[in-house]
Amino acid sequence: MTAIAACLIRKLENFAPLTEDEKRALAECIGAVHRFPAREDLVREGEATDGVKLILEGLACRYKVLPDGRRQIIAYLVPGDLCDVRVFLLRRMDHTIAALSPVETAVISHEAIDELMQRYPRLTRALWWSTLVEESVTREWIVNVGQRTAFERLAHLFCEIFARLQSVGLTQDNRCELPLTQIELADTLALSAVHVNRTLMEMRRAHLVSFHNRQLVIHDHAALQSAAGFNANYLHLDGERPIAPVLTERTRA
Amino acid sequence: MTAIAACLIRKLENFAPLTEDEKRALAECIGAVHRFPAREDLVREGEATDGVKLILEGLACRYKVLPDGRRQIIAYLVPGDLCDVRVFLLRRMDHTIAALSPVETAVISHEAIDELMQRYPRLTRALWWSTLVEESVTREWIVNVGQRTAFERLAHLFCEIFARLQSVGLTQDNRCELPLTQIELADTLALSAVHVNRTLMEMRRAHLVSFHNRQLVIHDHAALQSAAGFNANYLHLDGERPIAPVLTERTRA
DNA sequence: CGCGGGGCTTAACGCAGGTTAGTGGCACAG
DNA sequence: CTGTGCCACTAACCTGCGTTAAGCCCCGCG
Numbered sequence: 001m002t003a004i005a006a007c008l009i010r011k012l013e014n015f016a017p018l019t020e021d022e023k024r025a026l027a028e029c030i031g032a033v034h035r036f037p038a039r040e041d042l043v044r045e046g047e048a049t050d051g052v053k054l055i056l057e058g059l060a061c062r063y064k065v066l067p068d069g070r071r072q073i074i075a076y077l078v079p080g081d082l083c084d085v086r087v088f089l090l091r092r093m094d095h096t097i098a099a100l101s102p103v104e105t106a107v108i109s110h111e112a113i114d115e116l117m118q119r120y121p122r123l124t125r126a127l128w129w130s131t132l133v134e135e136s137v138t139r140e141w142i143v144n145v146g147q148r149t150a151f152e153r154l155a156h157l158f159c160e161i162f163a164r165l166q167s168v169g170l171t172q173d174n175r176c177e178l179p180l181t182q183i184e185l186a187d188t189l190a191l192s193a194v195h196v197n198r199t200l201m202e203m204r205r206a207h208l209v210s211f212h213n214r215q216l217v218i219h220d221h222a223a224l225q226s227a228a229g230f231n232a233n234y235l236h237l238d239g240e241r242p243i244a245p246v247l248t249e250r251t252r253a
Numbered sequence: 254m255t256a257i258a259a260c261l262i263r264k265l266e267n268f269a270p271l272t273e274d275e276k277r278a279l280a281e282c283i284g285a286v287h288r289f290p291a292r293e294d295l296v297r298e299g300e301a302t303d304g305v306k307l308i309l310e311g312l313a314c315r316y317k318v319l320p321d322g323r324r325q326i327i328a329y330l331v332p333g334d335l336c337d338v339r340v341f342l343l344r345r346m347d348h349t350i351a352a353l354s355p356v357e358t359a360v361i362s363h364e365a366i367d368e369l370m371q372r373y374p375r376l377t378r379a380l381w382w383s384t385l386v387e388e389s390v391t392r393e394w395i396v397n398v399g400q401r402t403a404f405e406r407l408a409h410l411f412c413e414i415f416a417r418l419q420s421v422g423l424t425q426d427n428r429c430e431l432p433l434t435q436i437e438l439a440d441t442l443a444l445s446a447v448h449v450n451r452t453l454m455e456m457r458r459a460h461l462v463s464f465h466n467r468q469l470v471i472h473d474h475a476a477l478q479s480a481a482g483f484n485a486n487y488l489h490l491d492g493e494r495p496i497a498p499v500l501t502e503r504t505r506a
Numbered sequence: 507c508g509c510g511g512g513g514c515t516t517a518a519c520g521c522a523g524g525t526t527a528g529t530g531g532c533a534c535a536g
Numbered sequence: 537c538t539g540t541g542c543c544a545c546t547a548a549c550c551t552g553c554g555t556t557a558a559g560c561c562c563c564g565c566g
């Protein structure tokens with residue numbers, strides 16, 4: 001049970017250390033495990049859900065599709081990420097979440113979260129914090145798609161994904177599994193698949209990065225970051241110490 | 254006092270009706286009023302802040318600048334919006350907020366928010382909800398910049414801004430104040446100022462929209478929305494009814 | 507073992523939107 | 537009333553990226 005909760009706990013502790021009590025409470029409310037094959041939707045736009053899904057394994061993405069089929073991938077989800085804290089507060093899901101690779105999830109029921117938030121205000125804050133970090137990433141993506149060239153965009157995305165996977169222990173040295181097709185990269189970066197290919201070749205020739213068989217290898221991390229203009233601040237991965245005093249465990253002073 | 258808090262209360266009540274008690278508490282924690290001239294930064298990247306700023310009047314924006322000067326506007330802030338709930342939970346600000354027109358703000362101190370969140374868990378939820386709505390808008394912007402043509406983008410932006418201003422009572426019939434230059438529109442939509450101008454002319458010729466002297470007039474709302482592929486769902490403006498049960502006022506059941 | 511489909515790669519060509527370089531209007535300072 | 541500077545607007549030209557259309561490899565399936 002706790003093993004399953006570990007990746008979530010690890011992430012939330014980037015915000016503030018949790019007490020044993022809080023960790024146990026988190027672990028206890030994690031429910032049934034599900035598996036989804038690659039390409040399957042985990043949560044669909046407009047759908048009601050039974051609870052909040054926690055990604056245990058695999059890579060997923062948020063996306064939106066326009067009526068004529070144009071698709072934009074809006075975020076990636078890695079192990080430890082929660083799919084839809086938002087349907088808990090927002091009535092409807094305004095986008096879809098799909099598995100990119102085979103994905104394993106655990107469900108946390110609405111009641112369990114409700115209970116959790118009532119008893120453990122620090123967990124509430126930690127969860128809120130995690131949605132704010134997501135938003136911060138989303139904002140950086142606007143900059144990426146809006147202002148950077150194809151080369152910079154791709155480099156930036158690689159830096160970001162690598163940093164995120166590293167933070168959950170899914171990299172080895174300078175490489176990581178990255179189960180994305182060039183089409184999916186294109187839908188992420190708002191480029192055509194052809195141009196993604198051109199750009200990948202260019203990066204390969206420059207000995208920056210190679211990307212083959214769903215394996216990303218970063219040959220020159222410094223050069224890649226500087227080509228991307230990458231600065232990891234916006235990922236908030238480094239043991240955040242909030243300005244505001246941390247709440248005591250009981251709600252009332 | 255309450256008059257100042259009104260726009261914030263109105264917004265939060267889109268999530269769930271507040272009790273008199275909660276409204277009073279909100280009103281009470283609103284502090285000093287400040288004025289900023291157009292173009293001035295309200296909150297700067299990396300800066301520590303004294304508290305959370307509430308926009309009372311005027312239009313502001315979030316933006317990021319790349320080292321070489323390319324700028325991307327990431328969000329607009331209208332009266333009732335909070336600038337930086339995030340610095341309360343995230344250590345540092347990862348972007349800047351600037352006034353687009355003369356702006357009036359009120360400060361809510363960190364202590365006041367802290368207090369508020371401890372005593373009124375429903376307010377905590379309402380504030381969290383408001384950050385989730387912001388994120389939802391941010392996501393739609395990725396789609397806008399990534400997938401839509403210049404014409405669609407501009408049309409979509411106009412629909413969005415009009416809907417948001419309408420929700421805070423800042424429109425008259427089919428028109429509203431919109432204190433933006435074409436350069437600012439360009440930085441928002443990731444276009445050049447020249448192309449924004451071309452596109453504006455085209456919309457004017459099509460009798461969809463005119464935009465002169467900081468006044469936006471929408472001549473054909475239906476046509477504009479359909480040209481934009483606009484659907485207001487993602488703005489969550491319509492009296493959200495959360496799936497999860499609303500918490501009672503006391504934290505403990 | 508042959509066939510079909512998905513993903514990768516390349517080349518040729520076209521276009522949406524960028525860039526540069528103007529003009530004119532208007533507000534405000536001196 | 538004359539600079540100065542910002543903003544809107546236009547035209548001419550340019551380019552990064554999209555589109556189309558191949559061909560290739562690999563893998564799973566009949």
